[in-house]
Amino acid sequence: MAHLDASGPTVAVVGATGAVGREMLAVLEQRCFPLRALRVFASPRSAGSTLPFRGTSLTVEALTDAWPAGIDCALLAAGSGISKTMGPKMAASGTVVIDNSSAFRMDPNVALIVPEINMHADNAHSTKAGTSPTRGRIIANPNCSTIILLMAVTPLHRAFGIERMVVSTYQAASGAGWQAMEALERETRDALAGAAPRATLFHEPYAFNLFSHNSAVDPATGMNVEEQKMLAETHKIWNDPSIRISATCVRVPVMRAHCESVNITLRTPATLADIRRTLAAAATDPNYGGIRILDDRPANAFPTPLKAGGGDDVLIGRLRVDPSQLPTPPTATLDTTPTRGFDMFIAGDQLRKGAAQNAVQIAERIFTTAKR
Numbered sequence: 413m414a415h416l417d418a419s420g421p422t423v424a425v426v427g428a429t430g431a432v433g434r435e436m437l438a439v440l441e442q443r444c445f446p447l448r449a450l451r452v453f454a455s456p457r458s459a460g461s462t463l464p465f466r467g468t469s470l471t472v473e474a475l476t477d478a479w480p481a482g483i484d485c486a487l488l489a490a491g492s493g494i495s496k497t498m499g500p501k502m503a504a505s506g507t508v509v510i511d512n513s514s515a516f517r518m519d520p521n522v523a524l525i526v527p528e529i530n531m532h533a534d535n536a537h538s539t540k541a542g543t544s545p546t547r548g549r550i551i552a553n554p555n556c557s558t559i560i561l562l563m564a565v566t567p568l569h570r571a572f573g574i575e576r577m578v579v580s581t582y583q584a585a586s587g588a589g590w591q592a593m594e595a596l597e598r599e600t601r602d603a604l605a606g607a608a609p610r611a612t613l614f615h616e617p618y619a620f621n622l623f624s625h626n627s628a629v630d631p632a633t634g635m636n637v638e639e640q641k642m643l644a645e646t647h648k649i650w651n652d653p654s655i656r657i658s659a660t661c662v663r664v665p666v667m668r669a670h671c672e673s674v675n676i677t678l679r680t681p682a683t684l685a686d687i688r689r690t691l692a693a694a695a696t697d698p699n700y701g702g703i704r705i706l707d708d709r710p711a712n713a714f715p716t717p718l719k720a721g722g723g724d725d726v727l728i729g730r731l732r733v734d735p736s737q738l739p740t741p742p743t744a745t746l747d748t749t750p751t752r753g754f755d756m757f758i759a760g761d762q763l764r765k766g767a768a769q770n771a772v773q774i775a776e777r778i779f780t781t782a783k784r
């Protein structure tokens with residue numbers, strides 16, 4: 413393989429043929445991650461097929477129970493079942509596991525990391541690794557909608573304190589893997605050919621439609637699993653269970669990149685100028701970055717999935733005061749009125765910052781000297 417670096421780790425991508433796995437290869441290549449070697453694993457169905465990487469091709473290996481020795485880091489993107497059965501085995505053999513599934517996110521022994529926000533939570537990774545064979549060797553990547561949300565609002569939480577958030581998501585097909593992307597394409601083609609709407613993968617037709625997120629709905633609370641994840645994972649990442657969050661998660665017929673409408677209530681009042689200044693400072697902060705303000709009112713130009721797709725940054729726009737937080741909203745001076753309520757609309761590529769890029773950034777922090 414070209415561009416190998418003997419001082420780098422040996423990395424395995426597990427689930428390399430999937431939507432996230434393929435993106436992991438792209439991100440490792442684009443970020444020039446120093447690799448001693450790279451191995452790619454998937455199901456036996458894909459064994460022997462090849463994937464392009466740095467101008468050459470990698471042969472896919474079937475994942476078996478026998479995890480090979482000598483792999484320093486495994487980036488897992490093969491679903492929570494594989495993570496649950498294979499993650500602890502990999503960790504016990506000395507591999508640092510960075511897992512994209514939900515298998516370990518809420519495990520109190522597992523750090524749930526967005527590097528810009530809480531890399532410090534990974535202090536178990538090396539220091540406590542001796543307390544159990546796997547402790548600290550499994551790190552969880554948060555849910556994609558949660559990562560995108562927290563990248564946009566954490567600078568505001570740090571500056572003014574966020575007391576409450578109301579979030580509505582507009583989630584892309586690729587968030588549910590390659591089969592969902594194929595379903596959207598197939599159903600769109602069929603609809604354009606005149607066929608009646610028909611659900612071929614999800615519980616509702618996908619083309620020219622949108623529907624409540626496909627995860628299971630809790631009959632007791634009415635919240636689906638995606639919404640529950642946004643609550644629980646935000647509390648864990650911010651280490652603050654007092655934040656009040658209400659989420660409505662919706663799947664939309666977009667191929668790539670999730671959008672979110674976000675309403676926040678701050679603990680300390682601020683002006684819109686304060687909000688813009690804080691976000692702009694975070695966008696250029698070498699210890700943060702990864703966000704970009706795209707908020708052009710005269711041009712009606714704001715974040716979209718197409719603008720966010722394929723990029724590293726979470727885009728933030730539609731920044732405005734929430735008039736419902738003011739008893740009698742002063743229409744002429746709304747922008748300059750200090751208040752606790754603000755609205756925004758954000759977009760981020762959930763295959764990149766919501767999954768592959770975040771995982772590779774964690775690996776960089778552990779195995780290389782790169783900061784971002």
Ligand SMILES: NC(=O)c1ccc[n+]([C@@H]2O[C@H](COP(=O)([O-])OP(=O)(O)OC[C@H]3O[C@@H](n4cnc5c(N)ncnc54)[C@H](OP(=O)(O)O)[C@@H]3O)[C@@H](O)[C@H]2O)c1
Binds near residue numbers: 475556767
């Ligand atoms: N898609 C997203 O935006 C996103 C975001 C955050 C987190 N995640 C999480 O990332 C994981 C992967 O999601 P995805 O969207 O990439 O799914 P996907 O497109 O369906 O890909 C699944 C991958 O898992 C592999 N796999 C399936 N069964 C396997 C087995 N028995 N042994 C080894 N590999 C096996 C598949 O290999 P074959 O090709 O051989 O079947 C494929 O490479 C999931 O846990 C998901 O929740 C996804």
